[in-house]
Amino acid sequence: MSFSKQSRYLDNTMISTYKECPRKYLMRHVLGWTTDGGGQKPPALVFGSSWHAGMDEMWGPGKDESIENRVDLAMEGFRKQWEEDNYTFELTMEQQDDLGARTPGTAHEMFYQYATQRDRMIRECTVLGIEQPMAMPFPGMDDTWYVGKLDKVVDYAGGIHVLEHKTTTLYRIKGNFDNDYLESWNSASQVKGYQMMGSIHYPKLQDVWVDCSLVHKKVHDAFKFIPVSHEWSLLKEWITDTQRWIGAIQSETAEYEKYGNLEAGTFRRNEDNCYGKYSKCPFLNICSTCSDPTKLKEVPAGYVEERWEPFDVLKLDKLIKGN
Ligand code: SF4
Structure with a gap:
């Protein structure tokens, strides 16, 4: 069996949305709704993808x-990614204020510190x-695939490692990074x-190194690798668990397609996650007024x-043969 565009595939974003709240999965990944940013993505997303684009140049x-x-x-x-996402490079004072730490100026300082701190590793x-x-x-x-992307794979210090670049604004005076944020990568x-x-x-892969970078207005030199390596028994359990989550997504999607509404209790809500760890759910406006968004005649205002x-x-x- 080989992967094709007709294959069924899910990535981590889709599975974690379903785990968070099946109703959210319905709106984001079945109905395909998202908040209307007037053509602009949120700054955190744009800074993160622009940082990734910079990392590709740095390690490439x-x-x-x-x-x-x-x-x-x-x-x-x-800059290329930043401008592709409709953000301007030369910011007014007001724009700088709106973006907080996530500006091209901060990125420049961070790249310099990153290149200096990781110089030996990048070279060797x-x-x-x-x-x-x-x-x-x-x-x-049947023809169901878990898909993703490895940011970097490097052979270094006698082992093969996957590097995953992550940015965070969760600053702590002691150690620069929020400890729970760092520890969370282990699970x-x-x-x-x-x-x-x-x-x-x-x-021969040895482990995954989560390559954490702090985004802060004044601290530009905080970077930390979190090496993570799980035993086979835990990875096996991850396969079984993920298989169950995918099975649940597929059966709820089939149920919705069969009835065309949520009356059978399809894609239930998880109200415990309406106010998440970092921000409130973007679909809260819909959920506060509507019991079954599939019955709406059009995409609600603001989405x-x-x-x-x-x-x-x-x-x-x-990944498709011949491409
Ligand atoms: S607002 Fe709450 S119930 Fe509605 S989709 Fe978001 S997390 Fe789920």
């Missing part, structure tokens, strides 16, 4: 360059993969997925239809 074409050149290349990558490692799309067939499920389902997919393609397309976001076409 910039690998054997001087620190200064590496920073320039990273900034070019950052062999980069095996950059933005590498992955698809893993799920045992016992993150997403990281288990990276390790699982990485091990299939790189049998637009814009589907989450893992196939394009993760560039999965690279």
Whole structure:
């Protein structure tokens, strides 16, 4: 069996949305709704993807360059993504204020500190993969795949490691990073997925290094690797658990397609997550006034239809034979 565009596939974003609240999954991933940002994505998302684009330059074409050149290349990558997302590079005072720490100026300072701190590793490692799309067939499920993307795969210090770049604004005076944030990667389902997919393609994979970078107005030199390696028994459990979650998503989707509404109790709400750890759910306005959003005649005001397309976001076409 090989992966094709007709295959059924789910990524971590979709599964974690369902785990958070099945009703949220319905609105985001079945109906395809999202908040109407007037053509602009939220700053956290844009800064994160622009940082990733800079990292691709830093670990790719910039690998054997001087620190200064590496920073320039990273900034070019950052700028390209930033402008593709309709954000302006030359900010007014008011725009700077709205963006807080997430500005190109902060990114420039961070790239310089990052390139300096990671200089030896960047020079000495062999980069095996950059933005590498992955698809893993799920045992016992017909043409169903778990898909994702490994930010970097490097051979360094005698082992193969997956690097996953993450940015956070959760600052603490002691140690710069929020401790719970750092520890959370040890139990993150997403990281288990990276390790699982990485091990299939790189049998000698040692671990996943979550590459955390703090985004702060004044602190620009806080970076930390969190190495995570789970035993096979835990990865096996991750497969079984994920299989169950995927099964639940597929059966609720089939139930909705059969009845065309939620009257059978399909895609139930999880009100405990309306006010999440970092922000409130973007669908709260709908849920506060509407018991069954599938009965609405049009997309509610303040929302637009814009589907989450893992196939394009993760560039999965690279996995299809002949492409
Ligand atoms: S507002 Fe609450 S119930 Fe509604 S989708 Fe969000 S988390 Fe679920």
